[in-house]
Amino acid sequence: MKRRIMLLFSAAMSLLCLTGCWDRVEVNDLAIVTGTAIDKKGEEIELSIQIFIPKAASTSGDQSGSGGGENITVTTSQTGVNLADALSKLQGKLSRQVFWGQCKIFIFSKDLAKDGIQDQMDFILRHPEPRERAFVYISEGKAKDILEVVPRLERYSSEVLREVSNKLIGMQVTIQDVDEMLTDITGSVAIPYVKIKSEKPLEGKETMFPHIDGTAIFHRDKMIGTINESETRGILWLRDEIKGYTVSVELAGERGLVSLNPVSAHISLKPKIEKGTWIMIVEVITESSIVENETKIEFTDPKQLKRLERKFGKAIETRIREVLVRLQEDYHADIIGFSKVFYNKYPKEWKQVKNHWDEAFANVRVDINVEAHIRREGSINKPGAMPKEEVKNK
Numbered sequence: 499m500k501r502r503i504m505l506l507f508s509a510a511m512s513l514l515c516l517t518g519c520w521d522r523v524e525v526n527d528l529a530i531v532t533g534t535a536i537d538k539k540g541e542e543i544e545l546s547i548q549i550f551i552p553k554a555a556s557t558s559g560d561q562s563g564s565g566g567g568e569n570i571t572v573t574t575s576q577t578g579v580n581l582a583d584a585l586s587k588l589q590g591k592l593s594r595q596v597f598w599g600q601c602k603i604f605i606f607s608k609d610l611a612k613d614g615i616q617d618q619m620d621f622i623l624r625h626p627e628p629r630e631r632a633f634v635y636i637s638e639g640k641a642k643d644i645l646e647v648v649p650r651l652e653r654y655s656s657e658v659l660r661e662v663s664n665k666l667i668g669m670q671v672t673i674q675d676v677d678e679m680l681t682d683i684t685g686s687v688a689i690p691y692v693k694i695k696s697e698k699p700l701e702g703k704e705t706m707f708p709h710i711d712g713t714a715i716f717h718r719d720k721m722i723g724t725i726n727e728s729e730t731r732g733i734l735w736l737r738d739e740i741k742g743y744t745v746s747v748e749l750a751g752e753r754g755l756v757s758l759n760p761v762s763a764h765i766s767l768k769p770k771i772e773k774g775t776w777i778m779i780v781e782v783i784t785e786s787s788i789v790e791n792e793t794k795i796e797f798t799d800p801k802q803l804k805r806l807e808r809k810f811g812k813a814i815e816t817r818i819r820e821v822l823v824r825l826q827e828d829y830h831a832d833i834i835g836f837s838k839v840f841y842n843k844y845p846k847e848w849k850q851v852k853n854h855w856d857e858a859f860a861n862v863r864v865d866i867n868v869e870a871h872i873r874r875e876g877s878i879n880k881p882g883a884m885p886k887e888e889v890k891n892k
Contacts, residue, residue, distance in 0.1 A: 525552075529594035531601045532571060533656030535641035536618055538610040539577050543618070545584035546575040546642040547596065548656055571654040573645045581621040598627035602660045604634050604673065605641040605692065611714065611721035616680070619719070623677055630674035633663050636714040636721065638693045647694060647706050655708055659692065666741040668710040668730050679833075680719055684855050687716035688733070688833040691724050715829050717856075722831070725824050732821030735782065735814065736834045738765040744789065747809045754792025758810055761785040761873055769840045771847055775863060778836055782814060782868040803872060811870035818866055830856040 533548035548571045576591065578584030589596055604622065606615050622628050637644050647655040663670045671689050679687040693711040698704045712726045713733065725733075734740040740763050746755040768779040788797065788806075797803045825831050837855055841848040851858040 527594055528597040529592050531596060531598050532654060533603045533605070533645050533659075534598075534601055535573075535605045535607075535637075535645050536581065536610060537607045537641050538613065542577045543580055543584055543610075544575055544577045544642065545581055545588060546573055546645055547588065547601075548573050548645045548654065550600070550654075569648065569654075571656075573642065575642060581618055598625065599629065601628055601632055603656045604628075604632055605637050605644050606634070606689075607637050607639070607641040608714070608721065610641075611636050611689075611716070614719040616719035619673075619676060619680065622673060628673065630672060630677075632673050633660060633690075634671050634673060634676050635659060635690050635692045635710075638691065638711070643694060644692060644708050647708055649707055650705050659708055659710070662710055663690070666734075666739065668727070669713055669733065670739075679716075682837075683852055684832045684837050684859075685718045686831040686833045686856075687719070688831075689714045689716065715825075715831050715833065717829070717831060723829055725821060728817065729821040729824055732817040732819075733834065735763075735765060735818050736767075736780065736821070738763075740765075745786075745810060745813050747806070747813050749793060749795070749805065749809060752793040752795060754794075755790075756788060756793060756795075756806060757790040758786040758872065759789045761787055767836070767839045769836075769843050771844055776840065776858065776861065777863045777865060778839070780818065780864060780866045782811075782818075782866070782870075784814065784869070785871045785873045786810065788872060797872070807870050807872055810872065811868035814870065815866050815868050822864055826860045826862070830860045832856070832859040836862060 529547075530550040530552075531547045532550050535546040535548075537544040537546070551570050551572060574588065574591065576584050576588035578587055585596065606618065610618070623630075635644075644659075645655055647658075649655055649658045652658045652661060662668075668690050669688055676687060676689065690710045691712045691714045692708050694706050695709045695711075696704050696706050710727075712724050713730045714721050715723050715725065731740070731743060734743075740760065742760075744757050744759055746757040748755055763782070763784040765783075766781045768781065770777040770779060791797070795802050797806060825833065832855065836859060837848070837852075
């Protein structure tokens with residue numbers, strides 16, 4: 499009898515291992531979100547999502563290019579008193595369950611950003627599906643319009659922005675980064691600023707594409723202004739995030755420009771407090787190569803090379819100075835991270851100014867030292883396609 503009871507018990511327990519995933523959802527039942535746009539519409543919030551269409555993607559594989567053929571995403575929108583309400587209404591319109599796990603970008607409109615993005619960030623961070631690695635942007639016009647752009651090279655607009663951000667041409671800011679900046683005591687936030695630009699080829703119709711056109715500056719969760727692309731380069735230098743860039747310089751007494759690309763770059767911030775004056779010493783060490791020479795100079799001459807290095811270093815210093823003026827005088831926004839550097843070395847002194855760091859930051863004296871070296875002159879030494887007698891080698 500006992501043996502029979504044990505066999506029945508063992509059989510019953512084994513049934514537990516045969517149960518499937520009770521909450522499983524098939525991929526065919528999901529509306530996979532690739533991009534999200536959040537706009538202000540009157541007193542309400544408009545939520546727009548870009549949904550991936552698997553069927554269109556499979557048929558577009560036979561196309562020779564991504565500019566033609568069937569769109570592989572569709573954008574749908576709904577308004578509500580907040581994001582949760584808008585999503586609930588949006589879900590009611592769809593036959594599939596909205597899935598945020600593959601959402602690559604979140605775009606806030608400028609109008610919404612000026613009023614504040616804290617409520618929307620709360621929803622995104624609280625929801626279990628959105629990835630903290632998803633990129634964040636601010637759009638000049640309606641954020642929804644960015645999602646509706648049909649790009650020529652990539653499959654959809656979300657992919658365009660993601661690929662551009664991965665190249666580190668501008669600032670690369672994720673959901674996690676925004677959360678950390680918003681909760682930081684300085685309250686200064688920087689997010690890439692996006693515009694829609696047009697391009698008209700020699701043949702065919704005009705095409706539109708999303709373009710990262712600088713950086714939006716925030717105090718706490720409210721946008722207070724923007725800086726342009728050149729000034730954004732200065733931020734990347736100060737944050738030691740500079741990667742792909744070209745600096746073109748003009749030498750006195752010479753016609754044409756010399757353009758240089760980086761081989762390596764290292765930036766260090768050294769804080770100092772001297773007789774009550776807060777000083778930040780910015781040290782830049784960079785090595786670059788010549789990629790184009792429009793002058794008649796042959797840079798095999800050490801004196802000419804040294805002359806170019808000085809001009810190159812001055813150009814980098816100017817870019818850094820320009821953005822510091824905007825941040826310290828116009829916005830009082832420490833998006834560079836000076837506060838953390840000062841705190842690490844002078845914790846007691848920093849605590850005395852932490853509650854009004856925006857004012858203290860504006861008064862920090864910044865000394866910039868640039869050590870620029872040119873290690874490569876390209877595949878040729880002399881100016882290309884120029885008669886020998888016209889070349890200046892001294």
